Amino acid sequence: MKDTQIKKLIEAERKRQKRVINLIASENYVSKDVLEALGSELTNKYAEGYPGARYYGGNEVMDKVERLAQERALELFKLSPDEWAVNVQPLSGSPANLAVYLALCPPSRNPDSSFQPARVMGMTLAHGGHLTHGHKVSATGKFWTQVPYGVDEKTEVLDYEKIKEIATREKPAIIVAGYTAYPRIIDFKKFREIADFCGAYLMVDMSHFAGLVAGGVYPSPFEYADVVTTTTHKTLRGPRAAMIFSRRDPPNMIGRAGARELPKKIDKAVFPGLQGGPHLNQIAAVAVALAEAARPEFKKYTKQVVKNAAALAGELARLGWRIVSGGTDTHLLLVDVWMNGKGIGGKEASERLEKAGIIVNKNTIPFDTRSPVDPSGIRLGTPAETTRGKQEKDFTEIAKKINEVLRK
Numbered sequence: 001m002k003d004t005q006i007k008k009l010i011e012a013e014r015k016r017q018k019r020v021i022n023l024i025a026s027e028n029y030v031s032k033d034v035l036e037a038l039g040s041e042l043t044n045k046y047a048e049g050y051p052g053a054r055y056y057g058g059n060e061v062m063d064k065v066e067r068l069a070q071e072r073a074l075e076l077f078k079l080s081p082d083e084w085a086v087n088v089q090p091l092s093g094s095p096a097n098l099a100v101y102l103a104l105c106p107p108s109r110n111p112d113s114s115f116q117p118a119r120v121m122g123m124t125l126a127h128g129g130h131l132t133h134g135h136k137v138s139a140t141g142k143f144w145t146q147v148p149y150g151v152d153e154k155t156e157v158l159d160y161e162k163i164k165e166i167a168t169r170e171k172p173a174i175i176v177a178g179y180t181a182y183p184r185i186i187d188f189k190k191f192r193e194i195a196d197f198c199g200a201y202l203m204v205d206m207s208h209f210a211g212l213v214a215g216g217v218y219p220s221p222f223e224y225a226d227v228v229t230t231t232t233h234k235t236l237r238g239p240r241a242a243m244i245f246s247r248r249d250p251p252n253m254i255g256r257a258g259a260r261e262l263p264k265k266i267d268k269a270v271f272p273g274l275q276g277g278p279h280l281n282q283i284a285a286v287a288v289a290l291a292e293a294a295r296p297e298f299k300k301y302t303k304q305v306v307k308n309a310a311a312l313a314g315e316l317a318r319l320g321w322r323i324v325s326g327g328t329d330t331h332l333l334l335v336d337v338w339m340n341g342k343g344i345g346g347k348e349a350s351e352r353l354e355k356a357g358i359i360v361n362k363n364t365i366p367f368d369t370r371s372p373v374d375p376s377g378i379r380l381g382t383p384a385e386t387t388r389g390k391q392e393k394d395f396t397e398i399a400k401k402i403n404e405v406l407r408k
């Protein structure tokens, strides 16, 4: 590289990544093949539109790239192309979620031409939901009205009766399940029943656990959801990008006007609704990651990710730290480091850990009494360090080191 300034910065970041223990639950380390696809000449091409229907010439190769990514995505999650479609163009998770709301329940206008926002039922940010599940600071909370739900105060897990009660009362157009800081398995069947009961679409945002679904260590949402969104760079271990899967015949749409229209609506919402030219280098890198995730080694990897998270949670609990919901079934855990004033704040915890070479993020815990800028918790995840070969015994050691640093 001739640009020495950027070259130095890339080198510095490469070294930083090597030096630290990375426990950011949403990060991972991609393969050389993924990097090669990302850094390829595919970045030079405009391909607005979809395979076979582009607005620019010269797209015969790009069509093949995009179709291959679509085929691999459906195959990885064991989906028949007769039942499911997938859009691989979203640049990342936030635009993917926005595209779904735009497609399924666009804001309408009142007679006085003011906006009439539809209702999106999503988990509140403080309990583990994502900004794009309707939080007021996100466009999704400005053009849609969030119907918030959360976890039970005592158990810190989802209370499906309560969720049903809220959905029945508020009648949202979409119910979103799948979160950024929820360490437990989600009962998608129960969500389907609730969605059917109140006539809502069921959208699952599996960004965090997509890799675990692919590896067979987390239940697949596809049997129950109408739409599934996912980023591709977390447990799935691909480049930063996203995908939207949509059912050709959503159960509560069969026979109704608009049935079989869902994938078309999603495609239109992504392009031209929200985005311009797709990033085909990124889509090619997604295709590479999808093929990698279909290999037996990836299954082993995801098993280890979950075992490692259990080992980390178990040892931290043994050392006296409160783990939100009492543990984890996934790749992540939330540690209550504040413990009602007996411990330290999440901000201080993450800063101290960073100084000791352990990278985490501060995180609210359900019913947090502190603020999001200095919450009561930290979120820890095992995907990145498992990619580097760490096992349970290593995570037990990491837990000990975390304990030392936090108790100083």
Ligand code: DSN
Binding pocket: 025, 026, 093, 130, 180
């Ligand atoms: N920022 C991601 C996470 O860390 O979970 C979600 O978008």
